[in-house]
Amino acid sequence: MALPRGAGVPVVRREHLGGEWQEVGRGGFGRVYRARHKDLRMDVAVKVLNDNASHFVFKEASFMDLASNEFVLRVLGTYKGPGGERGLVTEYMRRGSIESLQKALSGPPPWPLAFRLAHQIALAMDFLHHKNFVHLDLKPNNILLNDTLNARLADFGLSTVSRSVEMNSTNMQTGPRGTYPYMPPEAFDAKYEPVRAFDLYSYGILLWSIFTGREPYQGALFSLVELRITEGDRPRCEDLLGLQVVGISDLVSLMKNCWDKDPHKRPHFKDCLKITERLFPEHSNGIQRAITEVLARLESSNQQGITKLNDVEGQRSVCDGASLSISGETMSRKAEFVDHHKPTIIQRVSNALAIAEELGSKVHSEIYCNIRAKKTNQDRVRELYCTTLRSGGERVKAAFYDALKKHEFDLMQDLEN
Known part of the structure; x- marks a missing residue:
């Protein structure tokens, strides 16, 4: 069964999408943003794919268009950015997944x-x-x-x-x-x-x-x-x-x-x-x-998240004039920890694939395939250090630190005590 090319899937360009884009998700495929469609006057989700995944754009859009149904996410078009980046534009689901x-x-x-x-x-x-x-x-x-x-x-x-x-x-x-x-x-x-x-x-x-x-x-x-x-x-x-x-x-x-x-x-x-x-x-x-109870819980959770964010912003303003913000200091500390304990981390990590998946789009798909192909956790973590962590800087190392805290609790307890 061949997919009809171009059937029902218009191209949406950057000038059609207004407002400040808000990142709402990310993964190995790329990133998802919330934007405002000027013509439709509605919020939409823009799924911008990594270069290595961009060839899936038309295929995914065609499948979603042909599978149009009350309980299937509605595709509004394919996205083409000013720099040639490709993606999908769909209705926005603000309640998440x-x-x-x-x-x-x-x-x-x-x-x-x-x-x-x-x-x-x-x-x-x-x-x-x-x-x-x-x-x-x-x-x-x-x-x-x-x-x-x-x-x-x-x-x-x-x-x-x-x-x-x-x-x-x-x-x-x-x-x-x-x-x-x-x-x-x-x-x-x-x-x-x-x-x-x-x-x-x-x-x-x-x-x-x-x-x-x-x-x-x-x-x-x-x-x-x-x-x-x-x-x-x-x-x-x-x-x-x-x-x-x-x-x-x-x-x-x-x-x-x-x-x-x-x-x-x-x-x-x-x-x-x-x-x-x-x-x-x-x-x-x-x-x-x-539904009423769950929505109330979700609204309460969102409000708590906003309060925490405001608290952090307030702490940053207090530090005005300092050489580093709180988040910058934390990032540097995490990166230094990852570098300092490199031999032990390589030797003892037991969930290397879960950590690589946690890093999402920070790990290039080809590197991820190389990591999966390794036979031992030690080789997988060594590959991460030699590629993603070496080139990604403090931000990626800090994300690696957070992934270790989530998937290697005992190891991190030993190293931090």
Whole structure:
């Protein structure tokens, strides 16, 4: 199935976008900004891609345009900047994603909202599969939320036209695609060709994450996660089954059916919808109250963030005339720490891939591929020091320090004591 070139995807140039651009996200693909579309008179999200990812612009925009649906993020055009930079312009979702919601709530959303999200994602994916597309990257960060916390499926960068598993070997993919905690066991085979069953597996893991508020296999190395998944290990459901929640046992059964090791035994999304359509009405009476409570929590969290920012700005003004601001002093201290403890950090880091992923766009995609190809954590961290940390300066070293604090707690405690 060929994609029609230029179908429904206009070009949006810099002069069409006014206001001060606000960065709202970043990753290995590039950065996302909030801007104001002058003609449409609405806030939009501008996803500006790194040079190495810019060739995905038209493909992703075409998939999103063809997959236009109530629960799919609406693409408004491709972006072309004055310096030749490329990207996508979409509607702006100011409530973030399921991932950011989990962080704000420090856990799962209220049950009515969780059941509604499960149903809406199934609706979006059923529509996508009817269009003969597979998404290949279902995860909390790729489910955005509108002002009333309805789901919007996003990030079609890995999407492709679904094919039969009986493909000629010359058309096979060269390696695994997606986010590895959400990838099915068969996808770790370098010769795997993505089919719809991939998305069903990811949906099962995504449901578990939504209803527990946790990330699967959190902090585990890629090699360990790959081994656990391929050997049949899945997230634990005992805590969910112990809850007195209407429909939770049916939902857990759906999760387990979706993440079955045999892709042929996984249900289709039309089968998932039969279950979510039955479960959500059991909780629909509480949906408005749940939304009101969550929005209040989010507003409170945002206000606290603004207060903290104002406090920091106030501290900076007190230091007027000093040679360095507070943030500058902190950055220098972190960079010095990273340089001083280089041998120990290289020797003892156990989550090198997680740290590289945490650095996001600060690690060039080619360097990231080189890091993943290394067989030991020591070689991976050594590669980071020789490339990204050497050229990135104090700001990147400070980000590396923060990633170490998050993923190497015991190591950092030893080094700082």
